[in-house]
Amino acid sequence: NDPRFDFSSKADAQSTFTTRSILAVPLKARENVIGVLEAINKIGEGQFTSTDCELLSVLGDQAAVAVQNALLFQQSDLIAEIVHEMRTPLNSVIAYADLMQRPTVTLDQTRQFAAIIQSEAKRIVEMTNNFLDLARLESGRASLAHSPVDVVTVVHMSVNVVHAQAEERQITLSIEVPSTPLMVMGDAQRLHQVLLNLLSNAIKYCRPGDQVRVVARRDDTWVLVSVADTGPGIPPDALPSIFERFYRVPGTEKAFAGTGLGLTIAHQIIEAHGGEITVESQLGEGTTFTFRIPASRYTE
Numbered sequence: 001n002d003p004r005f006d007f008s009s010k011a012d013a014q015s016t017f018t019t020r021s022i023l024a025v026p027l028k029a030r031e032n033v034i035g036v037l038e039a040i041n042k043i044g045e046g047q048f049t050s051t052d053c054e055l056l057s058v059l060g061d062q063a064a065v066a067v068q069n070a071l072l073f074q075q076s077d078l079i080a081e082i083v084h085e086m087r088t089p090l091n092s093v094i095a096y097a098d099l100m101q102r103p104t105v106t107l108d109q110t111r112q113f114a115a116i117i118q119s120e121a122k123r124i125v126e127m128t129n130n131f132l133d134l135a136r137l138e139s140g141r142a143s144l145a146h147s148p149v150d151v152v153t154v155v156h157m158s159v160n161v162v163h164a165q166a167e168e169r170q171i172t173l174s175i176e177v178p179s180t181p182l183m184v185m186g187d188a189q190r191l192h193q194v195l196l197n198l199l200s201n202a203i204k205y206c207r208p209g210d211q212v213r214v215v216a217r218r219d220d221t222w223v224l225v226s227v228a229d230t231g232p233g234i235p236p237d238a239l240p241s242i243f244e245r246f247y248r249v250p251g252t253e254k255a256f257a258g259t260g261l262g263l264t265i266a267h268q269i270i271e272a273h274g275g276e277i278t279v280e281s282q283l284g285e286g287t288t289f290t291f292r293i294p295a296s297r298y299t300e
């Protein structure tokens with residue numbers, strides 16, 4: 001009685017006939033079942049025969065191959081984009097390594113170039129990690145833990161990580177959480193990653209003097225967490241694209257280092273938890289990202 005597979009009642013409502021018989025075959029890619037192909041009612045009279053069953057199986061196999069191919073296309077797009085993105089830092093590593101080998105280079109310059117090479121190489125590593133994360137999440141290969149997680153603890157941990165960074169940039173960080181745990185079922189490490197992505201964005205895009213506030217609470221069904229900042233805001237026409245991979249608000253590309261994968265990863269992780277992430281922003285006033293995850297009955 002899985003509601004995901006309840007097509008027949010909808011089909012009955014939309015058409016004039018009632019379901020008398022259903023033939024279903026699994027869609028298999030390698031050894032994994034990735035979906036179901038169903039045929040409802042045989043034209044005329046009678047039940048499905050073994051020939052029908054064979055025919056539908058063949059169709060099912062072909063449909064499974066098509067679905068797999070579509071996924072591969074999507075992945076090769078991702079690969080093309082990441083290779084393109086990595087070219088810039090790689091080229092600058094090559095250029096600075098080249099400069100370091102010139103006979104006229106001073107010791108000071110050598111140090112300076114080495115520092116640039118180091119930071120560009122770090123960016124490449126970060127990009128590679130993000131890319132692998134996203135590829136795993138998008139293909140469904142990422143196995144997320146499904147354990148009780150206290151979101152309040154995750155908030156405290158994440159804020160601790162970025163605290164020094166915020167201070168250095170003269171940004172005030174504050175949190176508002178209940179004194180009791182907020183339990184959800186999920187993957188603590190992944191949720192930590194979501195909060196870090198949202199917090200590091202807030203800190204990265206805010207200006208000195210700005211404020212960042214993290215609020216965690218629950219209602220009847222959800223645990224909600226928001227990260228609100230008083231930063232520059234996101235233009236309304238950019239909001240619909242904000243969770244797309246590699247999307248960066250025009251203008252930010254030049255001012256801040258980044259790949260445009262952080263929010264895509266956050267979005268994927270929250271969806272994998274059966275939740276939702278949304279953004280509200282007012283240009284010049286600030287931005288608030290909010291995610292919600294089904295509250296666990298653990299606490300009741």
Ligand SMILES: Nc1ncnc2c1ncn2[C@@H]1O[C@H](COP(=O)(O)OP(=O)(O)OP(=O)(O)O)[C@@H](O)[C@H]1O
Pocket residue numbers: 130197201202205206229231232233234242247248249250252257258259260261262263264287
């Ligand atoms: N709090 C914020 N305030 C203003 N703009 C933001 C904020 N968070 C995100 N953005 C905009 O959304 C874009 C996408 O964010 P995202 O985190 O996905 O990528 P990124 O920060 O550019 O790179 P990275 O992959 O390193 O996270 C950013 O480039 C920035 O333009």
Ligand SMILES: [Mg+2]
Pocket residue numbers: 197200201258261262263
């Ligand atoms: Mg980011």
